[in-house]
Amino acid sequence: MFALHKGDCEHCSRIFRYTLLHAGFGDFSYAYCDACGTLATFSYSNSHLVKLPPPSTPHQVIDPEWEPFIDECSCGGHFRYGASPRCVLCGAVLSADHAAAHIERNAIGAGRGWRWQRNWTDLYCIALENPKDPGNLRQVEDPFLEHKSRSKPHKGLWSRVLSFS
Numbered sequence: 001m002f003a004l005h006k007g008d009c010e011h012c013s014r015i016f017r018y019t020l021l022h023a024g025f026g027d028f029s030y031a032y033c034d035a036c037g038t039l040a041t042f043s044y045s046n047s048h049l050v051k052l053p054p055p056s057t058p059h060q061v062i063d064p065e066w067e068p069f070i071d072e073c074s075c076g077g078h079f080r081y082g083a084s085p086r087c088v089l090c091g092a093v094l095s096a097d098h099a100a101a102h103i104e105r106n107a108i109g110a111g112r113g114w115r116w117q118r119n120w121t122d123l124y125c126i127a128l129e130n131p132k133d134p135g136n137l138r139q140v141e142d143p144f145l146e147h148k149s150r151s152k153p154h155k156g157l158w159s160r161v162l163s164f165s
Contacts, residue, residue: 005106011092017129023059035077037086
């Protein structure tokens with residue numbers, strides 16, 4: 001379960017909803033799509049990670065060396081080390097400094113002195129609500145190329161014997 005908070009785009013001034021994720025608590029690294037800003041998370045419990053170079057710093061944005069192993073986003077963009085979240089309404093890159101105001105305003109710990117990191121690469125990342133599918137986030141989990149490159153499942157003996165094709 002996740003809580004959705006309101007944020008605003010500094011470019012179009014429209015309101016969007018988001019959730020703040022802690023990569024350490026979630027045990028993942030992450031990247032944003034360079035075209036649409038969708039968040040991709042990469043769980044450390046996924047067996048595909050053993051085939052990737054070890055992360056220089058876990059629980060943060062991915063290392064650039066991981067990019068060749070990652071599938072493209074559904075929009076055709078790519079999950080990249082240097083990419084940032086984008087406004088779901090106008091598509092502009094969101095400023096981490098501008099986002100700090102609404103992230104800190106909505107964070108429980110801010111009253112006790114917690115401050116957000118003010119960048120899109122450290123421990124916290126955000127997933128924005130999909131305006132075309134309210135209540136759901138623009139987020140994908142473990143988009144590794146190997147998922148797509150699997151060949152057709154092999155048919156068992158009986159399905160081959162009884163197949164009409």
